Amino acid sequence: MMINPQMDKNHLIDNVESLLAPAAVVDWRRMEPWTVARAELSGLRGPVIVKWVRPHAAGSARSESWRLRTEVAALRFLADDLGLRLAPRVVAADLATCVVVLEDLGPRVALDELLRTDGAAAHGDRLVSFARVRGELNAATAGRAEAYYGRRSALGAVDRVADCAGRFAGFREEGLRQAAERGVALGDGAERELAAVLAELADPGPFLALSNGDPEANNVLVRASGVPDARLIDFEFAGFTHALHDAVCLYVPGPGWLSVDAGLGEVYREALARGVAEAQDDRRFGFGLAAACFSFVLVRLQRLAALDGRAAGDDSRVQLVATVEAAARVAESFGVLPGLAGWAWRVGALLRRRWPDADVELSVLPAYAARRR
Structure with a gap:
């Protein structure tokens, strides 16, 4: 805060x-x-x-x-x-x-601090606990929006539509504009898919669930030894939104990372399915997940112009390439949104040409390799 x-x-x-x-x-x-x-x-x-x-x-x-x-x-x-x-x-x-x-949830500490200090390999059980607790939150709150908003409205006016749209939804158009200005505009097929993506996120159906609004590893506390016993913090931007916004950080590098461990996504999915049966449907889950990932990509792309001005070797450039290409891999792995996946690969190729320092082999990076500030 x-x-x-x-x-x-x-x-x-x-x-x-x-x-x-x-x-x-x-x-x-x-x-x-x-x-x-x-x-x-x-x-x-x-x-x-x-x-x-x-x-x-x-x-x-x-x-x-x-x-x-x-x-x-x-x-x-x-x-x-x-x-x-x-x-x-x-x-x-x-x-x-x-x-x-x-x-006070002490002696728990923020998971991202442990990952930065010791590396992900030392905290596999804590990462699993992180993925599981995110799924548990969404599973337990799905279908309970009326109860939450009754309580929230008693404390002052609240805009449900803004909650569902996500706190950074307004940046999507800017990200598209900056990519198009550099030669990678959406084609007709990708534009139609983007319309379907936005419709999915605006009307999540059974995937409507409570999120704290910032699902990254800095907002989960775990015990540094013994049973992780994860707890979520920082609900200042909480609201009911598409549950799979909370899964993006398990598949696509967030602002602090160059890589993630996509295997954690299945832990999240298993926990979510206990409250949202539709999560067991590969097509339904995959489409919603890819939609949330591409929404995140569009938000991150609004930084493109700023990163153009950074010095060569800035990790933020590699991080943006990793983000765009990870979203494309998610879509391909579930066989959904081929137009947007193709567009994302083209954006990644553009960035690699534009920034030779960011043209690196991402697959060799360890899980949760930290972006240097």
Whole structure:
């Protein structure tokens, strides 16, 4: 939750103590650079996590206060309505002052930190737990949109259409424009397939499920040793959307990686199928997955112009090539969207010619090879 507004520490402590009276704060550790702190309070068995924003933060419709309300609604929906232990529990909240106290999931740590430090080979069981918990979230919440939005609407207006479209949907046209300007426009067949993709994502049918809105490995906490016991965090952009948006990160490199382990997708799919029977249908699952992957590709392509200006050797160039080509492989593996797959291969070839430094053999990269910042 990287935001600028600051709140006086003493005022925050007063708010927390008021919410959890008669407990008193005995230790306060800010978790920079976020507006998050870990607090120890007398009378409590362990620490809690405190998140805050200014009550009337200015900005877009999805302002900081909007996001905090969304997180509270989503976490209470999971814990109180569904009885799930997939994410932290809300201990207390004062949404008038935008202060929320959450269960501390320590000693778990962010999965991406472990992958960057030790490599994926050292954490195979944690990656499996990551894939499974994403599928479990989607499976348990499919068909429960009305219950969630009843709870969310009680905390303020919410746009279901925007939730389903995804937080970056507006970048799709820009990505297409930048690719076309460089000589790789969609052909007629690919254009028809793209229309079908957007229709699938706008109307997911049985695949409509809750997502936290950012399914990457930085938003899952696992135990560094023993049973991984994964938990999901950061529900500020939560909403009901196509479940297979949450599977993209298992097949296509996300912003932090040059490679992933696509075998994890079957772990996710097995967990999803327990709540969404249609996930067992290769054609149905494959089309939805490829649609979500190509949507992600279009979002990432809007960075093309910026990467043109980077110095040779910048990992972001290799990462974009890997993203585009991985989406093409997903479509081909399920025998769907051949026009878009062909277009993606052409985009990948264009980028390799344009950036000789990015013309590398991706298959030799280990799973979760990190993109250097």
